[in-house]
Amino acid sequence: MKRLVLAVMAVGMLVAGAVQSAEELHNPGGIGGVESLRGASELEATRAADAMKRFPRDQGTIDSDYVYQPPLVPHTIRNYEVSLNANKCLACHSWKNANEMGATKISVTHYQTREGQVLSDVSPRRYFCLQCHVPQADAKPLVENEFQRVDALR
Incomplete structure (x- = not known):
């Protein structure tokens, strides 16, 4: 049996x-006939890396697309550490260093608590810059986008 x-x-x-x-x-x-953003290739297959994105150096401030938009970062942030122990952004953008470094100063709102109390250092809720501020790269959109800038900002 x-x-x-x-x-x-x-x-x-x-x-x-x-x-x-x-x-x-x-x-x-x-x-399975599914095509991802990287094309129809096997998961195990190795393909050439995409070209590095270009950042608009020395462009200064980048125009906003909507009201209350956090300013965009006009430079690469590759290898910038923003963690509990260090914040590379503050090396240039803090009020103490901004003039010497030729960088934009952090807004005074970043030194206030939720209750409006002014602090001597960056507020913990504003410490992790990359939550709101992102680098603007010359990169092709991943998906189609029909976004139009607010009329008042054109």
């Missing part, structure tokens, strides 16, 4: 393998 069960299981595995091979012929790459 055990031999019969083993034989049936072996035949079942062979048939399953043949069906899987037939599916692979119709769907090479095993990606």
Whole structure:
């Protein structure tokens, strides 16, 4: 009886393998016909890296697209540490260093608590700059976008 069960299981595995091979012929790459943002390629396949994004150096401030938009960063932030122990942004943008570094000063609102109390250092709720401020790169959009700038800001 055990031999019969083993034989049936072996035949079942062979048939399953043949069906899987037939599916692979119709769907090479095993990606199920799904195309991601990086194209139709196997997950295991290695492809060339995308070109590094270009940042508009020396552009100064970048125009806002909507009211109350946090200012965009006109330079790369690669290798900038912004963590509990360090904040590279403050090396240039703090009130103490901004004039010497030729950088834009942090807004006075970044030195206030929720209750409006003025602090001598950046408020903990405003310490992680990259939550709101992002670098503006010359990069192709990942998805189609029909966003229009607010009329008053044109």
